[in-house]
Each structure stands twice: as structure tokens, then as C-alpha cells.
Amino acid sequence: MKIASIALRNIFRNKWRSFLSLSAIALVTFTIVFLFAIMEGMKLDQRTTMAKFATGDARIRNAGFEKYQFIAPEEFMIPDYDKAIAALRADPAVETAVGRFQFPAQVAVKWEVIFGMNWPGETNSTLATGLDFSDEKSFFSLASYLVPGGRLPGQGEILVSGGFAKKFNLKPGDSLILYSGGTWGQQDAVLKISGIVALPLAQLNVNSIYMALSAAQNLLLRQGQAEEILIRFKPGVAVGDAVAAVRTALARNGFKDLDVKPWNEIGNAGTFIDLASKIYYFMAFFFFILGTTVIINTTMMVIYERMREIGTLRAMGMTGPEMIRLFFMEAFFIGAAAAFVGVILGSALILPLSVSGVDFGKLIDLGKTNLDISDVIYPQLNLVSTLFVFFYSTAVSSLISFIPTRRAAKIEPVEALRSI
Amino acid sequence: MTIKRSIWLALLVVLPATVFAQMTAEEVVRRLEKNEVYTSSKSSGKLLITNQFGTKTKTFTAASQGAEKLLLEFTNKEERGQKILRLNDQIFVYYPRSNSVVSMQGGALKDSIFGSDFTYEDLTGEKSILNLYKVEFAQPSTETVDGVQCYHLRLTGITSVAYPFQELWVETARLVRRKAVFFSLTREPLKEMEVKETKEVSGKIFPSRFVITDLIKKNSSTEFALDSIQINPRLDARQFSLERLKF
Numbered sequence: 001m002k003i004a005s006i007a008l009r010n011i012f013r014n015k016w017r018s019f020l021s022l023s024a025i026a027l028v029t030f031t032i033v034f035l036f037a038i039m040e041g042m043k044l045d046q047r048t049t050m051a052k053f054a055t056g057d058a059r060i061r062n063a064g065f066e067k068y069q070f071i072a073p074e075e076f077m078i079p080d081y082d083k084a085i086a087a088l089r090a091d092p093a094v095e096t097a098v099g100r101f102q103f104p105a106q107v108a109v110k111w112e113v114i115f116g117m118n119w120p121g122e123t124n125s126t127l128a129t130g131l132d133f134s135d136e137k138s139f140f141s142l143a144s145y146l147v148p149g150g151r152l153p154g155q156g157e158i159l160v161s162g163g164f165a166k167k168f169n170l171k172p173g174d175s176l177i178l179y180s181g182g183t184w185g186q187q188d189a190v191l192k193i194s195g196i197v198a199l200p201l202a203q204l205n206v207n208s209i210y211m212a213l214s215a216a217q218n219l220l221l222r223q224g225q226a227e228e229i230l231i232r233f234k235p236g237v238a239v240g241d242a243v244a245a246v247r248t249a250l251a252r253n254g255f256k257d258l259d260v261k262p263w264n265e266i267g268n269a270g271t272f273i274d275l276a277s278k279i280y281y282f283m284a285f286f287f288f289i290l291g292t293t294v295i296i297n298t299t300m301m302v303i304y305e306r307m308r309e310i311g312t313l314r315a316m317g318m319t320g321p322e323m324i325r326l327f328f329m330e331a332f333f334i335g336a337a338a339a340f341v342g343v344i345l346g347s348a349l350i351l352p353l354s355v356s357g358v359d360f361g362k363l364i365d366l367g368k369t370n371l372d373i374s375d376v377i378y379p380q381l382n383l384v385s386t387l388f389v390f391f392y393s394t395a396v397s398s399l400i401s402f403i404p405t406r407r408a409a410k411i412e413p414v415e416a417l418r419s420i
Numbered sequence: 421m422t423i424k425r426s427i428w429l430a431l432l433v434v435l436p437a438t439v440f441a442q443m444t445a446e447e448v449v450r451r452l453e454k455n456e457v458y459t460s461s462k463s464s465g466k467l468l469i470t471n472q473f474g475t476k477t478k479t480f481t482a483a484s485q486g487a488e489k490l491l492l493e494f495t496n497k498e499e500r501g502q503k504i505l506r507l508n509d510q511i512f513v514y515y516p517r518s519n520s521v522v523s524m525q526g527g528a529l530k531d532s533i534f535g536s537d538f539t540y541e542d543l544t545g546e547k548s549i550l551n552l553y554k555v556e557f558a559q560p561s562t563e564t565v566d567g568v569q570c571y572h573l574r575l576t577g578i579t580s581v582a583y584p585f586q587e588l589w590v591e592t593a594r595l596v597r598r599k600a601v602f603f604s605l606t607r608e609p610l611k612e613m614e615v616k617e618t619k620e621v622s623g624k625i626f627p628s629r630f631v632i633t634d635l636i637k638k639n640s641s642t643e644f645a646l647d648s649i650q651i652n653p654r655l656d657a658r659q660f661s662l663e664r665l666k667f
Contacts, residue, residue: 068473071637072535075473111520115663118520177518183535185498188515221498 007329022338024298028291029342029393037350037379039280055263056230063259077225087253093242095234099226101130101216108177109168126207130216150195158191159210162198200374296400303404310408320409327405335397339390350379445555451595460485460655465646469536472639489660511540514665537632537642541582565589570598596625609635622651
């Protein structure tokens with residue numbers, strides 16, 4: 001008996017039932033593929049966000065900075081910044097190296113002029129960052145986040161994050177007064193806003209301002225120094241080996257007190273990424289359970305509602321094992337087709353979204369959360385996980401058919417016919 | 421030892437304590453403040469801010485009028501031209517680079533001045549100690565500080581003050597401050613002030629060098645040293661006005 005052809009004939013004989021069954025399994029497969037892609041996108045985003053905005057592939061700081069950054073950060077700068085940068089750029093493994101200054105500041109966005117002096121009513125806390133804009137292209141690439149009408153700042157100018165600009169109704173051409181504070185010394189400057197940057201990371205977008213590295217050095221009276229240098233290595237370079245080479249190069253150039261750390265050893269970066277991955281896998285596990293339940297439910301219902309047909313087939317002489325094979329084949333064909341459709345639909349949705357991104361910032365204000373995650377997530381299609389989902393969906397929908405079919409195979413034809 | 425000699429010796433020991441005890445704690449404070457009040461003053465000096473990483477020096481000139489008006493102008497390179505003006509309980513900071521004036525209020529008053537152990541709040545409080553604190557002698561009422569006999573007073577805030585509790589040591593002989601410890605509401609010691617040197621100018625005794633130590637931070641102290649001081653000089657009253665801050 002050609003079980004496979006009977007199974008196919010059964011599938012096409014009741015097109016509507018087969019379609020519903022296929023749709024349910026396809027929808028589950030599609031959902032799992034899509035969610036996996038979102039999670040992959042979130043993982044990638046966290047890694048790139050961390051590298052781009054905080055750590056680079058490796059970060060150089062004064063060895064004492066970490067310990068004393070809240071007490072006396074100014075005592076632990078990278079001296080002779082230009083020499084350090086030159087030494088790093090001479091390293092063949094280094095693609096780029098850029099210096100930064102980050103310091104808390106107070107900003108006055110409006111003031112009255114009384115007695116010929118500027119009187120700000122109130123000041124607001126902000127995180128100021130000094131960057132070398134010409135060197136930051138491959139890192140921060142602030143130019144790509146510029147809102148139309150703005151440009152990168154020169155001396156005496158500043159970039160303001162989108163959230164901050166929106167909160168205080170600021171636009172290019174406006175000025176603000178910046179006051180550094182704490183142990184950095186009380187320095188001040190009137191700065192003109194050259195542009196607004198709509199940053200992808202909500203936390204940065206809330207209250208960040210950016211100025212040229214030299215402007216930050218001048219403001220803080222730290223000429224020739226930098227707080228940190230971020231390094232990006234050339235593609236394919238092993239970070240561990242490259243970091244060791246950078247340490248040697250710096251020591252050779254007389255820098256004794258600098259600490260070079262690969263990104264995954266900075267703060268909790270590595271642990272955080274690991275933890276995030278585990279959380280994503282944990283979430284994925286629940287999606288799987290949910291999806292599996294839907295597939296099992298659909299497959300079992302399809303078989304149980306065919307008890308009269310089972311009774312007829314048994315009355316016509318089909319044996320129990322043949323019955324099991326028949327329903328297995330039907331479930332396998334539908335499951336494979338549904339998984340295929342689900343994977344194709346999922347991929348078709350993900351591929352364009354992996355370019356355009358999904359803007360979660362429109363759904364939730366991530367600036368009010370502690371999540372170091374961008375507003376826009378770019379889903380990533382992972383070949384291994386997609387193939388896994390395909391085979392998993394096919395296998396579950398096929399194998400689960402054994403449970404009702406084995407029971408049905410043991411029922412006498414008369415009993416099966418009566419059970420309807 | 422003869423009885424007569426013994427009596428004399430006993431008198432020598434007991435007499436000072438008896439004399440000191442006759443003065444009330446309030447009287448000690450009144451006489452302390454009398455020495456600290458003058459019409460005007462003009463001085464120059466420096467703040468030596470020391471932490472575990474080294475010492476930074478901030479130089480300044482200062483002018484005061486009564487107990488209510490004070491103008492500090494910093495003359496060191498980093499903060500040159502920055503001014504702090506105190507008018508009664510109000511503190512204004514002038515920043516020359518931005519030609520701006522910030523009125524220090526609320527939590528900002530607790531900010532450190534240039535990373536020193538002084539806060540803006542420390543510059544406020546023009547009222548008499550007796551208007552702000554209940555004053556009483558500690559037990560014992562006198563104590564020796566660096567070999568100098570002092571009254572030991574305990575101050576308890578009776579109104580909203582920067583330091584709800586203080587202990588104050590006042591020299592018994594000259595009735596000038598020698599030492600003070602400032603406490604939080606939970607009686608945690610926050611800062612300590614010790615006078616290291618005094619100068620007598622025009623009949624007034626000044627603490628010309630004193631050290632404030634932050635008791636919470638490690639190895640942190642700020643020395644306030646006056647290089648020159650004039651008492652009751654003629655001052656232009658307008659310099660203590662907001663409109664003159666930029667000049």
C-alpha cells in the first residue's frame with residue numbers, strides 16, 4: 001500500500017482542514033523565526049552599542065582612573081595624548097584610536113541679562129563628552145545622527161542630544177552656558193549649538209552634549225590629555241593578541257601607567273552580554289514551549305476529529321501500523337510545508353527589517369529605563385537557528401501525531417465509528 | 421608642706437576653674453563674637469587643598485563689611501576672576517568666561533568650593549551663634565587643645581542650620597576659636613576645624629591659618645591661610661553689590 005500517496009491524497013481531499021492546520025504551524029514557525037531574529041538583533045545591538053559608545057574593541061585609561069574616577073578623575077588622565085595616539089596608530093593591528101573626555105556638567109539653557117551679566121534661572125545636569133570628530137567617524141559617527149540643519153561643532157560650539165534639545169526647545173544657533181563642576185574645577189563657557197543629534201541609544205539621547213576634544217581640553221584646562229582612548233582593531237584581528245601588542249607599544253613609548261583592557265573585561269560588559277544572551281535563550285525557550293503547544297494542539301485535534309474516517313479505514317482493512325504511518329506521513333507533509341512557509345515568511349519580513357530596523361523607541365520610552373539598548377533594533381537572521389526552527393517544527397508536528405494515532409489504531413472500527 | 425602653702429596651692433588649682441565657671445556658655449560665645457565683629461576687612465590669602473594625590477593652591481583676595489557682606493575673588497590661574505559674593509544668606513558666584521552669575525540655592529550650597537573641604541554653605545550664617553544654637557558647656561567645661569586651655573562648648577541647632585551639632589573649643593585667655601567639630605543630624609562627625617595660627621591686627625585677633633579636615637573623606641584637608649589683612653579699611657560699599665560683580 002502506497003501510504004505516502006494516500007497521505008497526500010488525504011491532505012488535498014480536505015483542503016480547508018489541511019490549510020488551517022498548515023496555517024497554524026506556519027504561524028508558529030514564522031513567529032519563532034521572527035522572535036529569534038529580534039533577539040539576535042538585540043544581542044548584536046548590545047555588543048555594538050557597547051563597543052561604539054563605551055568600550056571600543058579595547059579601551060585605554062590611566063591605571064588609577066577606575067579606582068578614583070569619582071574622587072579625583074582629573075588626577076588620572078592619559079598624559080601626552082598625541083604621542084599615545086601616534087604610537088597606537090603605528091600598530092598594524094589598530095584600525096583607529098580615538099581619545100575622549102567625559103565629565104558631568106551643569107548647563108543653563110536660558111538666562112536674563114541683568115547689569116550686563118548673564119543670569120541663568122536654573123541649571124540642568126548633563127553628561128558632556130569631548131570627542132575628536134575627525135577621528136570618531138568609524139566609532140561614534142555623530143555626523144550620521146545629525147538632524148538636518150545641523151553640523152559638527154567647531155571651537156565654541158556644541159552638539160546637543162535630541163532628547164535634551166526637545167526638552168528645552170533648543171535648536172541650532174541657540175546658545176547655552178556650560179559649567180563644569182566637582183573636582184574638575186569650576187570652569188565655564190558660553191557655547192553655541194551647531195546641531196542636534198538624534199542618538200539611537202535612549203539613555204544618551206536624554207541629556208548628552210558633545211564638543212570637540214580640544215574644546216573639552218581647553219575648558220577643563222587639560223591640554224594634551226585625554227580621559228580615555230578607544231581602539232578599534234582591524235577585522236579578523238584576535239583582540240587578546242592585539243591588546244598585548246598595544247600594551248607593549250605603549251610601554252615602549254614610555255607610557256607606564258596606562259591600563260589597556262579588551263571590551264569584554266571592561267566593567268560588566270562581558271558578563272552583561274553573557275547574561276543578556278542567557279536571558280534571550282530563556283525567553284526563546286518559552287516561545288518554543290508556546291509554539292510547541294500550538295503545534296501539538298493543532299495536530300492532535302486534526303487527528304481526533306477524524307475518528308469516523310479512522311473507523312472506516314480500519315473497517316476497510318487498514319492495519320494499526322499502516323494507520324500510524326499514514327497519519328505520520330500526513331502530519332510530516334503538512335508540518336514540513338508549514339515550517340517551510342513559516343521560515344520563508346519570517347525571512348521575508350526580517351530581511352528588509354534588518355536594513356530598516358524596528359523602532360521600539362516609538363513603543364516605549366527607553367530613556368526612562370536602564371536598558372543600554374538602542375531605540376531601533378535591526379533583526380538578524382541566523383541561518384543555524386532558522387534551520388533549527390524549521391526542523392523542530394516539522395519534527396514536533398510529525399512525531400506528535402503518534403499519540404492520537406496509536407490510540408486510534410487500537411480502537412475497533414465499530415468503536416471508532418461510534419465515537420463521533 | 422605647711423598648711424598655708426597647701427591652701428595657696430589648692431587655690432592655684434581651683435581658682436581658674438572657679439573663674440571660668442562663673443562665665444556662662446552664652447557669655448563665652450558673646451565675647452568670642454565680639455572679637456570677630458568689625459566694620460570692614462580686606463585680606464589676601466590662599467586655600468591649600470590637600471588630598472591623597474597632592475596639594476592644589478587657590479589664591480584669593482577677600483573683602484568684608486560687617487558680618488553680612490563678603491566678596492571673594494580668586495586670583496590663581498585656573499579660576500582667575502571668579503568671584504563669590506555673599507549678601508546675608510545669599511551666595512552668588514560670578515564666572516568671568518561666560519560673564520554669568522549663578523545664585524547658589526538648595527543642594528548647590530552643599531557643593532564643594534573648588535574641590536576644597538569648604539562648601540558654599542560654610543560661607544553663610546551671618547547670624548549670631550546664639551540665634552542659631554543652644555549653647556552649653558561640655559563636661560568638663562575646659563580642656564587643653566595643643567597645650568592651650570580652652571572652653572569646651574556643645575552647640576545644638578535650634579533652627580535650620582548646616583551642622584545641627586557642633587563642639588567648639590574657645591581659648592580661655594583670649595576668647596578666640598581654637599577648634600571646632602561639626603556634626604550631622606545623626607551626630608556623625610563631618611568636619612573638623614583647627615586654628616593653627618592667629619594674628620592680632622588693630623586689637624582684633626584673627627585666625628590667620630586654620631585647617632578644615634573632612635572627617636568622611638580620606639586624607640582630605642583644606643588649609644586657609646591669610647597672607648595679609650587690614651581691619652576697618654575704607655571700602656567702596658558698592659563692591660558688595662550684584663551690579664559690580666563683573667568689574
